[in-house]
Structure formats: structure tokens, C-alpha cells
Amino acid sequence: MDSPIRELLRSPDFLRLWLVGAFANAMRWLELLASGLFAWEATHSAFAVTVVVALRQVPQLLFGAFAGALSEALNRKLIFMLALVVPALISTLQATLAATGHLEVWHVAVANLVSGTMWSTEMSTRRRMVGEVAGPHRIVTAIALDSVTSAATRAIGPLLGGIAFQWLGMKGAYTITALVQFAGAFAIAGLVHAQVTRRLDFVRIPHEIAEGLRFAWTRPTILLVFGITIVTNAFAFAYSGLVAPLGQGAFQVSPALVGLLAAGEPLGALIGGALIAAGFLRMDRRLAFAGGAALFMAALILMALSPFYWLAFALLVLGGFGTAGFGNMQSTLMLTEAPPEMRSRLMGVVTMCIGTAPLGQLAAGAISDAIGPRGAVIAMAVTGLVLTALMVAAVRRRPPTPPPP
Structure with a gap:
């Protein structure tokens, strides 16, 4: 008898969604690190770096819920293809500016904002399609495999970003991301995806989002997902905007080691x-x-206190075991607790919660300019730990409600 993972990998449609998502996400993280390094070298301001990085993620906060409602009415395959083609065009323009010597920090900031707007559809389109293709009996395995791959892209993308920036410059980094995303859109064009759509009514979208939130209020587990997702992204993942200042400022290492x-x-x-x-x-x-999120924040505190680069690296690896539990269960809990007709809009709300990360990055950048990147990471992570403990205690007081049939 085949394992669930082997069964999934035999599905051509799952394979397309999985592999294209992996390559596209790696390119997003590559650009994110390269843009931060570019901004740091141009300004030597931690706040400027966090602004550039935050603009790539702030659309998730602004448009995540809207994208979730939209993906219940429009073809999710088409939305996903646009989320590949538009950033590829933006990367092509950036590579051209870099090749001609005209690329400036504000160009990179605007490009991050536009590409980030398309990224805000990821959770409610591609991630939902992964669950749909897998089917109810394989959904946990499919989301776990996709989350593992997502973690791999967050590791490979920044590493490639540091190497590409050091050896190829911004021109080479953006050329790579443009080619990969164009190839991904071509691959998705052959995807067979059946979807029940309904008439798009922009007037009803706020009502549908509110309906989803009212349902979530009756489910303590969904509320826990929303709350801890906000805290983890705003107070823990905020460290990602300070990677360049930490690496090149605090630890004084090369761009490749920053990656x-x-x-x-x-x-x-x-x-x-x-x-x-x-x-x-x-x-x-x-x-x-919840425990995974707490482990991650504790590791961040120890990382910021570390006097050595390699110890800091090891502590971040340890923190990654926490984000494994956090990331895997984030989508799994939503897809198993919410009824099918509400999943996209609630996943859109999760995207909004993830979108609070730029606010944390901006706060961390401002704090860093005052007390340094180490102090900023510690202040944010300690606050996140306290808030996580309070939310877990609050949810435990509410009686559990069985998931919908």
C-alpha cells in the first residue's frame, strides 16, 4: 500500500501546484533579502531596510480578506497565474533598471508593494487548491508537505538571494526571479482545476467577510489561529526585516552569510x-x-543575545522547529474547522493576520535605530511571548465547539 505522500505525488495537478508554489515562493524570498541588502548598502539605515521589506508584505494586511472573498467568486487558477505573471513583469523591469544603472531604493520599494499585492492571494488560492486537489482524506498530509516545502523555500530563497546579490548584483537577482515566475505561469496553464464559482458582487464582499468573522467568533480554535498568527507575524517574524542589519552590522559577515x-x-x-x-x-x-510559536520567540531572544554568528544561526534553526508546528497547523486547523463555503474567506482573514508582519517590521526598525537590532529583536519577542500566553489562557476558558460536519 502506497504512502499518502506517494499518492499525492502521483497526481499531476497536485504536482504542478506544489512545484510551482515552491519555486515561486523561493523567488519571493530571494527578492525580499536582495531588496533588503540593496537598501542597507544604499542607506545604512535599519528603518529604511524594514520599510522596503515591509512593503512586500503589507498588501497581505490590506487585501488578504478581499482576496479571499474574491477567490470564492473568480477562477482561482486564473488568479494564481496572474500572481506569477505580474511579479515576473515587475522583476523584468527591475533587472532592466539595474542593468542600466538607474535602479534606486524607491524603485525597489514600489516593486515590492506591487508584487506583494499579488502575493496576498497565495493563501486563499494556491494553498486552498492544494487542499482541494488532495481531497478530504489526504488534506493533512498535503498541507504538511506543502508547509515543509514552504519552509524549504524560505531557507533556499534568502540563501540564493545573498549569493545572487554578492555575485550577480540586483540585475542578476531579478533576472532569475523573472524567468522562474514566467516558467511557473506556463506550467500552471496546463492545470485542470474544477471550481464552483458564483456571481461576483463587490457590494456583498464586506458582508461575506463579516459573515465569516461571525462564524469564527463561535470557534475558539479559529480565534486562536487568528490571534497567534497576528502576534507571531507582528512580534516574531519582524526579525526578518533586521536580518541585513544583524548580519552586516552586529555580526559583520558577508552578504552570503547574511543569506x-x-x-x-x-x-x-x-x-x-x-x-x-x-x-x-x-x-x-x-x-x-501555540507551543511552536512560543518556542520560536524564545529562540529569537537567545539568538539576539548570542555573541557569535554561528551560535545565532544554530538558535534560529532551533526556532524553526517551533515554526514547523506553527506553520503546519495554521492551515490545517483552518481547513478542518471551517466549512467548505467559508474556507477561502477565512483563509483570506488568515492572510490579513499574516499581513501584520510589516507593522512589526517597521516597529522593529524604529526600535533598532534607537537601541540596535539586538535590542529590537529582544523587545519584540518578549512582548510576543507575553501576548501568546494571554491568548492561550483566554481561549482555554471558552468551551470547545465541535467542527462543522
């Missing part, structure tokens, strides 16, 4: 996620979600 530092947490998440997908790690889903 390796950025890859530390995703590397740990990759190993932890693989253990979950293979069934070696089994625990209560809510515990894995």
Missing part, C-alpha cells in the same frame, strides 16, 4: 515539518500551533 542567517529558521522548519509530514511527530494540533 545563510536568514535561512536558519526556515531550515529548522523544514526539518521539523518533514518529521510531522512523515508522522514521526504527533501532538495536539492546538498545542503544536
Whole structure:
């Protein structure tokens, strides 16, 4: 009897969604690190770096819920293809500006904002399609495998970004991302995806989002997902905007080693996620979600206190085991707790919660300019730990509600 993973990998449609998502996400993280390094070299301001990085993610906060409602009415395959083609065109323009010597920080900032707007559709389109293609009996395995791959792209992307920036410059980095995303759109064109759509009514979208939130209020687990997703992204993942100042400022290493530092947490998440997908790690889903977030924040505090680069890297790898539980269970809890007709809009709300990361990055950047990147990471992570503990305590007081049939 084949394992669930082998069954999934025999599905051509799952394979397309999985591989294209992997390559596209790697390119997003490559650009994110390269843009941060470019801004740091141009300004030597941690706040300027966090602004440039934050603009890539702030559309998730602004448009995530809207994208979720939109993807219930429009063809998700078409939305996903646009989310590949538009950033590819933007990357082509950026590569051209860099090749002619005209690329400036504001160009990179605007490009991050536009490409980030398309990225805001990821959770409610491609990630939902992964679950749909897998089917109810394989959804946990499919999301675990996709989360493992997502962690791998967050490790490989920044590492490639540091190497590409050091050896090829911004011209080479953007050329690579443009070619990969164009290829991804071509591959998705052959995807067979059946979807029940309904008439798009922009007037009803706010009502539908509100309806989803009212349903979420009756489900403590969904509320926990929303709350801890906000805290983890705003107070823990805010460190990602300070990777360049930490690496080149605090630890004084090369751009390639800055990329390796950025890859530390995703590397740990990759190993932890693989253990979950293979069934070696089994625990209560809510515990894995909240406990994983707490472990990540504790590791960040220790990383910021580390006097040595390699110890900091090892601590980030340890923190990645926490984000493995957090990331795997984030989508799994939503897809198993919410009824099918509400999944896209609630996944869109999760995207909004993820979109609070830029606010944390901006706060961390401002704090860093005042007390340094180490102090900023510690202040943000300690606050996140306290808020996580308070939310878990609040949810435990509410009686659990069984998931919808």
C-alpha cells in the first residue's frame, strides 16, 4: 500500500501546484533579502531596510480578506497565474533598471508593494487548491508537505538571494526571479482545476467577510489561529526585516552569510515539518500551533543575545522547529474547522493576520535605530511571548465547539 505522500505525488495537478508554489515562493524570498541588502548598502539605515521589506508584505494586511472573498467568486487558477505573471513583469523591469544603472531604493520599494499585492492571494488560492486537489482524506498530509516545502523555500530563497546579490548584483537577482515566475505561469496553464464559482458582487464582499468573522467568533480554535498568527507575524517574524542589519552590522559577515542567517529558521522548519509530514511527530494540533510559536520567540531572544554568528544561526534553526508546528497547523486547523463555503474567506482573514508582519517590521526598525537590532529583536519577542500566553489562557476558558460536519 502506497504512502499518502506517494499518492499525492502521483497526481499531476497536485504536482504542478506544489512545484510551482515552491519555486515561486523561493523567488519571493530571494527578492525580499536582495531588496533588503540593496537598501542597507544604499542607506545604512535599519528603518529604511524594514520599510522596503515591509512593503512586500503589507498588501497581505490590506487585501488578504478581499482576496479571499474574491477567490470564492473568480477562477482561482486564473488568479494564481496572474500572481506569477505580474511579479515576473515587475522583476523584468527591475533587472532592466539595474542593468542600466538607474535602479534606486524607491524603485525597489514600489516593486515590492506591487508584487506583494499579488502575493496576498497565495493563501486563499494556491494553498486552498492544494487542499482541494488532495481531497478530504489526504488534506493533512498535503498541507504538511506543502508547509515543509514552504519552509524549504524560505531557507533556499534568502540563501540564493545573498549569493545572487554578492555575485550577480540586483540585475542578476531579478533576472532569475523573472524567468522562474514566467516558467511557473506556463506550467500552471496546463492545470485542470474544477471550481464552483458564483456571481461576483463587490457590494456583498464586506458582508461575506463579516459573515465569516461571525462564524469564527463561535470557534475558539479559529480565534486562536487568528490571534497567534497576528502576534507571531507582528512580534516574531519582524526579525526578518533586521536580518541585513544583524548580519552586516552586529555580526559583520558577508552578504552570503547574511543569506545563510536568514535561512536558519526556515531550515529548522523544514526539518521539523518533514518529521510531522512523515508522522514521526504527533501532538495536539492546538498545542503544536501555540507551543511552536512560543518556542520560536524564545529562540529569537537567545539568538539576539548570542555573541557569535554561528551560535545565532544554530538558535534560529532551533526556532524553526517551533515554526514547523506553527506553520503546519495554521492551515490545517483552518481547513478542518471551517466549512467548505467559508474556507477561502477565512483563509483570506488568515492572510490579513499574516499581513501584520510589516507593522512589526517597521516597529522593529524604529526600535533598532534607537537601541540596535539586538535590542529590537529582544523587545519584540518578549512582548510576543507575553501576548501568546494571554491568548492561550483566554481561549482555554471558552468551551470547545465541535467542527462543522
